[in-house]
Amino acid sequence: xxxxxxxxxxxxxxxxxxxxxxxxxxxxxxxxxxxxxxxxxxxxxxxxxxxxxxxxxxxxxxxxxxxxxxxxxxxxxxxxxxxxxxxxxxxxx
Numbered sequence: 001x002x003x004x005x006x007x008x009x010x011x012x013x014x015x016x017x018x019x020x021x022x023x024x025x026x027x028x029x030x031x032x033x034x035x036x037x038x039x040x041x042x043x044x045x046x047x048x049x050x051x052x053x054x055x056x057x058x059x060x061x062x063x064x065x066x067x068x069x070x071x072x073x074x075x076x077x078x079x080x081x082x083x084x085x086x087x088x089x090x091x092x093x
Contacts, residue, residue: 034071037071037072037074037075038067038071040074040075040078041070041071041074041075042058042061042062044074045057045061046058
């Protein structure tokens with residue numbers, strides 16, 4: 001029987017590294033909530049515009065000198081919407 005390319009010890013190390021990477025990424029995202037706002041704005045714009053070339057669209061959107069203001073406006077609009085229409089139970093998806 002051939003020797004496995006990845007041993008059990010190696011697989012355990014890979015799994016531990018994956019878990020640590022996820023933890024590190026989550027901690028970074030918690031320190032930078034603006035990332036979620038930027039991505040939310042990007043997704044909304046892509047879905048509304050439905051560009052034929054998403055890479056060119058993304059390049060133009062992220063290169064926009066007014067991106068910060070547009071993201072802040074989008075965030076404010078979302079907060080207003082949630083304030084008006086989200087259930088009051090505290091449950092949030």
